[in-house]
Amino acid sequence: MYSYLNPLPPLMNGTLAKWAYVSLAALATLPGQFNRSAMEAPWATTDISDSRLSRTLEYLNTTDFVAYDQRFFDILGPNATIEHVQKLAFQSHEAPCYLKDTNQLFFTEWGPPGGENGTHSWQYLLDLDTNKLNKITTDPPTFNAHGCVVYNHSLYVVTDGHGDEQTGQLVKIDPRSLKQETLLNNYLVQPFGGFNDLEIDWDGNFYLTDSKSGWGREIVDFTPPTSPTVYFVERETFRIKPVHITDGNANGVAISPAGDILYVPDTGVSQYFPVAKTPYGKRELWAFDISKSGSVLSNKRLLSNPVSYFYDGVRVSRKGRIFCGAGDGVDVIDPESGFTLGTIRVGGGDNLAVSLTFGRNDLWIVGRGGVWHVRDIRERLDRDW
Structure with a gap:
């Protein structure tokens, strides 16, 4: 031993x-x-x-x-395996969404050096029955998609925008017809800096993270109008308001199963011009209590700081476990204590876990190096909405 x-x-x-x-x-x-x-x-x-x-x-x-706590074995169980199902360029891949209706995985390639000068007007759709990877283009095209959530059989996607022509957008995509509808592209005439990710609550309300990532990678040409911000958008009326502002960077976002806690990783560790990363920058995972209306966050507390790298995409499972892309792999975090229970690794080397999405007893990880499938997980992961 x-x-x-x-x-x-x-x-x-x-x-x-x-x-x-x-x-x-x-x-x-x-x-x-x-x-x-x-x-x-x-x-x-x-x-x-x-x-x-x-x-x-x-x-x-x-x-x-790698387990740090006995509970990690209970969550994954003895039959869990991980497979590198798509080996792609060592480039950021983002916005994974599992489409249960068609057994497909939607995700994107994001930023330079790929695309046309770092701009992407297409996305990936992976057939999980055949492992066939297809490039798709929505109608109209969706530029520089960065985050995705499935809700009521549709894809809801946020984007960085496109050059100086298009601000960050929240769009709805029909996964069968690929028809795209823009739902939001401004805050009372103020453009967004460039969306990074989103979450949807039980009632269909949105939490959107507006970041400096697209500007820092020169995907959009204009300087962000505000510091990175988390916005709440009421689905029925499209009333919108900032609920959290940081001098770091707004990245992933996820909500607890009961809808009463919001988790937001701050990734100020990523500098913008020049693009660089410093261990002295912010790389925390914060938890907030959510008001009954959904539009006020309170009781901000530091839940976790990663063992290594920083938390990027974050998702919360049916039982409230927090899964975070964290460089070498996906960290699984206890929501009460904030301790890391274990890590699902993507193989080391240049591979990098960025974001993830849940099936019933499966999860898919996307990042630098492609797509990984973790199957036969003991604990059910997908949520009810």
Whole structure:
């Protein structure tokens, strides 16, 4: 057995996937010299003087699932596996949505160096029965899609906009006809800086994150009119108001199953001009209480700061577990304590988990390097709406 690891529970022995169970108590005091950046996973570092620790980290870098807590085994179960189903360019892939009606995965390629000077007028639709990948173009075209949620059998997508011609938009797409309808493109005549992601509550109201990401990657030409902002949009009236403003960056957004808590990762760690990342920037996951109207957030508290990298796409499962794209993989976070229960890894190297979407007992991860499918998860993930 490797040092610094707990033995796997008996039920997890002989699994198809490669598991490890980290002993946090054993890691509490380490011998010799050690160092890593906050931007890299613990097992990616080579700056280690102790050979036992080095061998353990090398092993962890070969695993599929890394557990920090017994509950992680209960969530995924012994039959869970992960497969790299689409190997694509080491480029950001975003906005995954699982279409239950047609068993397809919608997602996008985002930003430079791909597309036409970083601009994308098309999206991907992956047939999950055949693993055939198709490029699609909506009618009219949807430019620079960045986030997606399925609601009432339709795709709701947010975009960065297009050059100096088009501000960020919230659009509705019929997944069968690919007809697209613009629902929102301004806040009382003020353009958006460029949307990053969205969430929809039980009643169909929207939470939209307006960020500086599109501007920083020169997808849009105009300087953002405000600091990154989370907007609430009332579905019936399209009344809109800011509910959170940050001097970092607004990225993913997700709501609890009961609809009473909103989770927002702040990714000010990503600088804009020049594009760079610094471990001294914001990379927190915040939780807010939601008012009965949905339009007021209160009781802001720091729920988690990632073990490494930063939280990008975030989704909440049926039982309230928080799943976050976090560089080396997807971190699964306990909503009460904020502790990371475990990580679903995408293989290390240049691969990077960006965002994810749920099926019933499956999840799909998109990011740099393509698409990964995690199947046969014990706990049901998809929500009721």
